[in-house]
Amino acid sequence: MQTKSPNRDIALPISTNAGSFLARYSDRGLVGLDFPSAKTQRESPAAAPDAVTRRWHATTGRALLDALAGRKPRALPPLDLSSGTPFQREVWTALGRIPCGETLSYGELAHAIGRPKAVRAVGGACGANPIPVLVPCHRVLAADGRLGGFTAGLDWKRRLLKAERVTLG
DNA sequence: ATCGTCATATGAA
DNA sequence: TTCATATGACGAT
Numbered sequence A: 001m002q003t004k005s006p007n008r009d010i011a012l013p014i015s016t017n018a019g020s021f022l023a024r025y026s027d028r029g030l031v032g033l034d035f036p037s038a039k040t041q042r043e044s045p046a047a048a049p050d051a052v053t054r055r056w057h058a059t060t061g062r063a064l065l066d067a068l069a070g071r072k073p074r075a076l077p078p079l080d081l082s083s084g085t086p087f088q089r090e091v092w093t094a095l096g097r098i099p100c101g102e103t104l105s106y107g108e109l110a111h112a113i114g115r116p117k118a119v120r121a122v123g124g125a126c127g128a129n130p131i132p133v134l135v136p137c138h139r140v141l142a143a144d145g146r147l148g149g150f151t152a153g154l155d156w157k158r159r160l161l162k163a164e165r166v167t168l169g
Numbered sequence B: 001a002t003c004g005t006c007a008t009a010t011g012a013a
Numbered sequence C: 001t002t003c004a005t006a007t008g009a010c011g012a013t
Helices: A038-042 A051-068 A086-095 A106-112 A119-127 A154-163
Strands: A010-016 A019-025 A030-034
Touching: A010 A051, A019 A038, A019 A051, A030 A051, A051 A154, A086 A106, A086 A119, A106 A119
Parallel strands: none
Antiparallel strands: A010 A019, A019 A030
């Protein structure tokens, strides 16, 4: 029995020196983070978010600014990963365990979750990550040192890695 | 170095 | 079931 909760979906901006990100909240926590774009700049913030959401958002904002500066966030807001399949959530959870400044290959990540052959599926799950930056999908590279892909554009991936002083072969 | 091809897991239509 | 993947390994240029 699911409580028929109102299923909040509140979007709030976070301004950074790279533009305005957009954080989305459900009633369980942060559900999405969008990179700056024409769309996110346009979207008008929710009028009066409740106190809990405001508190989460403050944490998200600090975490994002830290992450963009290449520092490990002190705290993250609750992450609502319920939109993902069980497999995707396993991948996303494993992503959160990659320390700042380190990288894995898609194959290594597949091993880490006990499915050494699910390399392509891991790539797919990374691409479906709804909370980039804070769920560090950018720390996953191809096995030969290439960048691999990044839904928001490889420039962002390079930038995030550079902030963490990851040197690319 | 680059390219084509195949194997394999997962998810969406 | 068919199609698409943010891969990886391998062999032929």
